[in-house]
Structures are given as structure tokens and as C-alpha cells.
Amino acid sequence: GAVVSQHPSWVICKSGTSVKIECRSLDFQATTMFWYRQFPKQSLMLMATSNEGSKATYEQGVEKDKFLINHASLTLSTLTVTSAHPEDSSFYICSASPGPISGNTIYFGEGSWLTVV
Amino acid sequence: DAKTTQPNSMESNEEEPVHLPCNHSTISGTDYIHWYRQLPSQGPEYVIHGLTSNVNNRMASLAIAEDRKSSTLILHRATLRDAAVYYCILRDVSGGSYIPTFGRGTSLIVHP
Numbered sequence A: 001g002a003v004v005s006q007h008p009s010w011v012i013c014k015s016g017t018s019v020k021i022e023c024r025s026l027d028f029q030a031t032t033m034f035w036y037r038q039f040p041k042q043s044l045m046l047m048a049t050s051n052e053g054s055k056a057t058y059e060q061g062v063e064k065d066k067f068l069i070n071h072a073s074l075t076l077s078t079l080t081v082t083s084a085h086p087e088d089s090s091f092y093i094c095s096a097s098p099g100p101i102s103g104n105t106i107y108f109g110e111g112s113w114l115t116v117v
Numbered sequence B: 001d002a003k004t005t006q007p008n009s010m011e012s013n014e015e016e017p018v019h020l021p022c023n024h025s026t027i028s029g030t031d032y033i034h035w036y037r038q039l040p041s042q043g044p045e046y047v048i049h050g051l052t053s054n055v056n057n058r059m060a061s062l063a064i065a066e067d068r069k070s071s072t073l074i075l076h077r078a079t080l081r082d083a084a085v086y087y088c089i090l091r092d093v094s095g096g097s098y099i100p101t102f103g104r105g106t107s108l109i110v111h112p
Helices: none
Strands: A004-007 A010-013 A019-025 A032-038 A045-051 A067-073 A076-081 A090-096 A112-116 B009-013 B018-023 B031-038 B045-050 B061-064 B070-075 B084-092 B106-111
Touching (some): A004 A090, A010 A019, A019 A112, A032 A067, A045 A067, B018 B106, B031 B061
Parallel strands (some): A010 A112
Antiparallel strands (some): A032 A090, A067 A076, A090 A112, B018 B070, B084 B106
């Protein structure tokens, strides 16, 4: 199946610093990628839709200036958590789809654990 | 994407079949039915998808009701490694709403 790779798998950062998470589709091109965050024992919460070559579309309640998304190519999207605070600690997951040819199947990255201390 | 409803949790014994139901009464003609599962501390993984006919792959089988308003994911012989949260979602391929949103899914507990 298609592969989506996410890096880093886990990161610990100090409060006030910024952290970048990368999401790559390894064997297909993805015009659109999606970023989620997940708290323990809860479902995936969609944060934003990342569109190649244009601005991301953020879900209501998600601060676009805090969670910067860049989709520079058809295989790479990045999420930067700026001025991180302990409440930003969470599991962040990206996903991408090859498109309608696969029934719009979504493939997920391994996820990135962010801990802000 | 249209809404789906699933039981919060189900239990099974190891090596027994498991039938995980999903209701999607507002499904449209261009919606594919997708199943994903998420093991603890991992990103979700694709399990199976279908449109109208039943589907089989190495992981599971998908049985789709004739009116498509419900479906069932079948794990033929549950193992301890199948303990996960299973999500059923609909994916529109017509160019309409394409944002994948997830409900709470079904937490499958497998007893040894």
C-alpha cells in the first residue's frame, strides 16, 4: 500500500520554542494532506487541510498563526508549532490521499508525539 | 463526508470471528465505505474499502448491505494484535466534500 512517513516520531521541547513536523508521501503525489491532533483516549481531531502551493484551510478553533502549515511540494507538508506551550503537548498525525483513483483512500503517517516542558 | 455511527466498544475472544458494525444511513451514491484501525500510540492504518460489493483482503472482509446504509467489518480470526480502535468513514469520490473526519470508532478488546 501507499506509504506516508512522518518525522520526528517524538520530540520534547521547551516552552516558548518552535517545533517542526514533516509529513512525506513516499510513493505517490498528494495535492492535499491533512493534519490531525489526538489527545489520549479521544478520536482524531482535524486541524487543517494542507493544499500544495496554496494556503492551508484551518478548522474552526485552530490558530493558524500558531500552527503553521506549509505544503511546498506534492510529497511534503510541514506543521510548525510556534511558541509551544505545555497544552500543545499531543499526538500529531498527518495523512494524504492519492485521490479518487483509490476510492479516496487515506494513508496516515506514524504520528509524532510532542511534549512541551 | 456523511456521518457514520459505531458502537463504542466490542469484545471478542482470541481466534474467534469478530463482526464490527457501522451504520451510514445518509450515504450517497458516490461514497466509498472505508475502514481504518488505530493501534495504541500509532497513526491509523488502512484496513479495507468498498462501494457496493463485498470485499476481501488479507486483513479483513467487508460486507456491505444491499441498501448500503450499513456495513460490517469482519475479522475472521481475532488475534491479540487486532486489539485497536476501528473507524468506519465514508469517502466521496465525486468531487464533493472530501475532508476525512473521524468519529469515536469502536474499541475492540480481544481476550486471550
